[in-house]
Amino acid sequence: MEANSLKSNLYGVSAIFSDTKKIAEITHKVAELGYKNYDVHSSFPIHNLPKKMKLKWSPLGYIAFVLGISGAAFGLFLTWWTMSVDYPLIIGGKPWFSFPAFVPVLFELTVLLASVGTAIVMLFIIFKFPNPKHPLHDTEYMKRVSVDGFGIVIEAKDEKFDYEKIRSLFSEFGAEKIFDIYYSPEELNYKPKVFEPKFIVFLIFLVVLTAFIGYFVNNKLFYMPPFDFMLYQFRVNPQEESTLFADGFAMRPPVKGTVARGQSFYQFKGQPEEAAANLINPLLPTEQTLALGQKKFNTFCSPCHGWRGEGDSRLNQQFPNPPSLHTDKVRNWTDGRIYHIITEGQNIMPSYASQLSEEERWAIILYIRALQRSLNAKLEDVQ
Amino acid sequence: MTTSSDNAVNYVRKTQNPKFLTLSLPIFAIGLLGLVAGFIVNPTQASFNLVVIMAWLLSIGVGSMFFIGIEYLSGAVWSVPFRRIAEINSSLILIMPILAIPIILNIHSLYHWTHQDVLATDEILQRKSPYLNETFFIIRNIIYYAVWVIFYFLLTYFSNKQDLTKDQQLTRRNTVVSAIFMPFFALTLTFFAIDWLMSLEPHWYSTIFGVYYFSGTVLAAISAFTYISIKLNEEGYLVDNLKPDHFYSMGALLFAFTNFWAYIAFSQFMLIWYANLPEETFWFINRGVGSWLYMSIGIIFVKFIVPYILLLPQPAKMNPSRLKFASLWILFAHYYDLFWIVMPTFSKERLIFGWIEIASVVFAVGTIMAIFLLFSKNRNLVPIGDPKLKRSLEFHL
Numbered sequence: 037m038e039a040n041s042l043k044s045n046l047y048g049v050s051a052i053f054s055d056t057k058k059i060a061e062i063t064h065k066v067a068e069l070g071y072k073n074y075d076v077h078s079s080f081p082i083h084n085l086p087k088k089m090k091l092k093w094s095p096l097g098y099i100a101f102v103l104g105i106s107g108a109a110f111g112l113f114l115t116w117w118t119m120s121v122d123y124p125l126i127i128g129g130k131p132w133f134s135f136p137a138f139v140p141v142l143f144e145l146t147v148l149l150a151s152v153g154t155a156i157v158m159l160f161i162i163f164k165f166p167n168p169k170h171p172l173h174d175t176e177y178m179k180r181v182s183v184d185g186f187g188i189v190i191e192a193k194d195e196k197f198d199y200e201k202i203r204s205l206f207s208e209f210g211a212e213k214i215f216d217i218y219y220s221p222e223e224l225n226y227k228p229k230v231f232e233p234k235f236i237v238f239l240i241f242l243v244v245l246t247a248f249i250g251y252f253v254n255n256k257l258f259y260m261p262p263f264d265f266m267l268y269q270f271r272v273n274p275q276e277e278s279t280l281f282a283d284g285f286a287m288r289p290p291v292k293g294t295v296a297r298g299q300s301f302y303q304f305k306g307q308p309e310e311a312a313a314n315l316i317n318p319l320l321p322t323e324q325t326l327a328l329g330q331k332k333f334n335t336f337c338s339p340c341h342g343w344r345g346e347g348d349s350r351l352n353q354q355f356p357n358p359p360s361l362h363t364d365k366v367r368n369w370t371d372g373r374i375y376h377i378i379t380e381g382q383n384i385m386p387s388y389a390s391q392l393s394e395e396e397r398w399a400i401i402l403y404i405r406a407l408q409r410s411l412n413a414k415l416e417d418v419q
Numbered sequence: 420m421t422t423s424s425d426n427a428v429n430y431v432r433k434t435q436n437p438k439f440l441t442l443s444l445p446i447f448a449i450g451l452l453g454l455v456a457g458f459i460v461n462p463t464q465a466s467f468n469l470v471v472i473m474a475w476l477l478s479i480g481v482g483s484m485f486f487i488g489i490e491y492l493s494g495a496v497w498s499v500p501f502r503r504i505a506e507i508n509s510s511l512i513l514i515m516p517i518l519a520i521p522i523i524l525n526i527h528s529l530y531h532w533t534h535q536d537v538l539a540t541d542e543i544l545q546r547k548s549p550y551l552n553e554t555f556f557i558i559r560n561i562i563y564y565a566v567w568v569i570f571y572f573l574l575t576y577f578s579n580k581q582d583l584t585k586d587q588q589l590t591r592r593n594t595v596v597s598a599i600f601m602p603f604f605a606l607t608l609t610f611f612a613i614d615w616l617m618s619l620e621p622h623w624y625s626t627i628f629g630v631y632y633f634s635g636t637v638l639a640a641i642s643a644f645t646y647i648s649i650k651l652n653e654e655g656y657l658v659d660n661l662k663p664d665h666f667y668s669m670g671a672l673l674f675a676f677t678n679f680w681a682y683i684a685f686s687q688f689m690l691i692w693y694a695n696l697p698e699e700t701f702w703f704i705n706r707g708v709g710s711w712l713y714m715s716i717g718i719i720f721v722k723f724i725v726p727y728i729l730l731l732p733q734p735a736k737m738n739p740s741r742l743k744f745a746s747l748w749i750l751f752a753h754y755y756d757l758f759w760i761v762m763p764t765f766s767k768e769r770l771i772f773g774w775i776e777i778a779s780v781v782f783a784v785g786t787i788m789a790i791f792l793l794f795s796k797n798r799n800l801v802p803i804g805d806p807k808l809k810r811s812l813e814f815h816l
Contacts, residue, residue, distance in 0.1 A: 083815050083816055084815045084816070097733060128693060128695060129695070130693075136685075136688065136689045136692050136693070137689070137693060139685060139689065140689075
C-alpha cells in the first residue's frame with residue numbers, strides 16, 4: 037500500500053483535547069518527556085502554558101524597547117530638523133527649539149514605531165508569515181482548534197518521535213481525537229511564483245483603482261457639495277477685490293508708521309546734510325560684510341551703476357545712465373550721505389528702503405568704498 | 420458556580436501585631452507632638468503643611484476605595500486576597516474631618532479669598548465668590564466627607580459581613596455600591612482638589628487639575644497597598660499560596676499610573692506653556708523662582724523617570740524587594756508633588772524644609788501605621804468569605 041510513502045510524508049501527530057486543564061496536563065507531560073519540536077494551539081491565550089512548554093523568554097520586549105527608543109530619537113530629529121533648522125517658523129513667540137511642543141510628536145512616534153514595528157517583527161520575522169503552504173493549513177485539526185478545541189502537535193522531525201508511542205500517550209491523556217498530519221506532495225514540491233498571472237492582474241487592478249479614486253477625490257469630489265465647503269470661505273485671495281474696504285483693495289498696506297521687525301524708523305527724511313553729519317556706518321569691512329555688500333550691489337545697484345560703479349549701465353540705453361561713483365564728489369561724501377541716497381532715492385533713482393535691510397545698505401556702502409579704493413589706490417596699498 | 424464550602428482557605432488570623440507596625444504609636448505620638456508644637460510656634464506654616472499631609476493621606480484613603488470599587492466593577496480576581504488591606508487603608512478617611520478642623524480654623528492664613536479686604540478690591544475674586552466663600556466651602560467639605568464615609572461604611576460593612584456569612588449575594592451588592600460610588604468619587608475628588616489645592620492660588624485655574632490629583636491619588640493608594648501587602652505577606656499574615664504573578668499586577672498598575680500621571684502632568688504644563696496666558700502661566704512661573712526651580716525640575720525625575728526605570732523590566736514587577744522600594748519611592752514622590760503644589764504659596768521666594776515639615780511627615784507616616792494597626796486588629800486580613808478567593812489563589816499570568 038501507500039502507507040510507507042505516506043509515512044515518509046508525515047509532518048506530525050496531532051490531538052484535540054476538550055478543555056484547558058487537559059491540554060495543560062498533556063503539555064506538561066510532553067515537555068517532561070523531552071520533546072523539542074512540538075506546538076500547542078488554542079483559540080485564546082492559556083495562562084501558564086508558556087511556562088509549562090518551557091519556552092524561552094521572548095525577545096519581543098527588548099525589540100519593542102529598541103523600536104520605541106528609535107521612534108523617540110526619530111521624532112526628536114524630525115521636529116528639531118524641520119522646526120529649528122530647515123524651516124524655522126516663529127510660532128507663538130516660542131524659541132526655535134521648544135522641546136515641550138515637540139513632546140507630543142515624540143510620544144506619538146514612539147508609540148507608533150514601537151507598536152507597529154513590534155507587530156511587524158512578531159508576524160513577519162518571528163512567526164515567519166506569510167506561510168500559505170504550512171501542512172497544518174486546511175486540516176480538520178486546525179478547524180477544530182480555531183473553534184472550540186485545544187490541540188497539540190508533535191512533529192515527525194523530533195528526535196524522540198515514535199508514532200505508536202505518541203498516539204498511545206495522547207489517548208492515555210484523554211484526547212478527543214487524534215489526527216495524523218501529512219505534507220501533501222503539492223506542498224512538498226511547492227515553489228512560490230512571483231509572476232503569477234492572478235497576482236499581476238490583481239496588481240493592475242489595484243493600480244487602476246487607486247488612480248481612479250485619487251482622480252475622483254481630488255478633481256471631482258472636492259468640487260461637489262457638500263465636500264466643496266473648503267472652496268467657499270470668508271476670505272479674499274491675493275489681488276482680489278474686496279467689498280469691505282472703501283478703496284476696494286483686499287490686500288492692505290501696513291498701517292502708516294509701521295516699522296518691520298528688526299528695522300528702525302529712518303529719522304533723516306528729506307535731510308541729506310543731517311544724515312551725512314550724523315549717520316555712522318556700524319559695520320566693519322570684514323570679508324563677510326564685503327561679500328554681503330558685493331552680492332547686494334550686484335543685485336540691486338549694478339544694473340544701472342555697472343559692475344564696478346562706473347556708470348556703465350547694463351540696460352543698453354533704455355534708461356538714462358547714472359554718473360560714476362568714482363568722482364571726487366562721491367568719494368568725499370560721508371557714508372551717511374550715501375546711506376541717505378539709498379534709503380530715500382535721488383533724482384531718478386528710487387528708494388531701496390523696502391528691498392534692502394539697514395545692514396545690507398551699510399554693507400553695500402562698504403563695498404562701494406572698496407570699489408572706489410580699487411580705482412584710486414594709493415601707493416601704500418600696493419606695498 | 421462554587422458553593423461557600425468550597426471556599427475554605429487555610430487562613431489563620433494572627434493575634435500579634437505585624438513587626439513593621441510595632442513603632443507605629445511612638446511615631447504617631449512624636450509626629451502629633453511636633454505638629455502641635457508647630458501650630459503653637461508658626462500656625463501658618465503648620466496649616467500649609469497640614470494641607471499637604473491631608474491631601475496625601477486622603478489620596479491613600481479615597482484612592483483605596485477607588486481601588487476596591489474598580490475590583491468589584493471589573494470582576495478582578497487577582498486582587499481579592501489583598502482587598503482587605505485596601506479596605507483598612509481606606510479607613511484613613513475617617514480621620515479627615517479631624518485634620519480639617521485646625522485648617523478651617525486657620526483658613527484666613529491659608530486662603531486669601533477669605534479676606535474681606537482683598538475681596539473688596541479684586542474683581543476676579545468677587546466674581547468667584549458665589550463659589551469661593553467660607554460657608555459654601557465648609558458645606559462642600561461636609562458633603563465630601565459624608566459621601567466618602569457613607570460609601571466606606573457600605574463597602575467595608577458588606578465585606579466584613581461576608582467573612583461570617585459567606586453570602587455570595589454580598590459581592591453583588593458591593594458591586595452595585597461601587598457602581599454608584601464611582602461618579603461620586605470622580606466629582607468629590609475633583610472638587611476636593613479644586614477647593615483645597617487649587618484655591619490656594621484663587622486666580623489660577625487649570626481644568627485638568629482634578630485629573631492631575633486623581634492620577635497621584637491612585638498612585639499613592641496602590642503604592643501603600645503594595646507595600647503593606649508585600650510586608651504582610653513576608654511576615655506570613657496572608658494566605659500561603661500567593662505567587663509573584665499576584666504582585667506582578669500591582670507592579671503593572673504602579674507602572675501604568677506612573678505613566679498616566681506623567682501624561683496628565685505634561686498635558687497640564689504644555690497647554691499652559693503653549694497658550695502663554697498670563698492668568699495661567701504665573702502658577703508655573705512662581706514655581707521657577709529661586710530654589711523652587713530645582714524642585715520643579717526634580718519632580719520629573721522623582722515622580723516619573725525614577726519609578727519608570729524601576730518598574731520597566733518585566734521581572735522587576737515580580738521582584739518583591741524592588742516593588743517595596745518602588746512603592747515607598749512613589750509614596751514619597753506623591754508627597755513631593757503635593758508639597759510642590761501647596762508650599763510655593765506659603766514661601767514664595769525659596770524652598771523651605773524645616774522641622775515643621777519633618778514633624779508633619781512623621782505625623783502622616785505614623786497616622787497610616789496607627790490607623791492600619793487599629794483597624795486591622797479585629798479583622799481578618801484576607802476576605803475569607805469572598806466567592807472569588809479560591810479562584811484568585813489559583814491566579815497566574
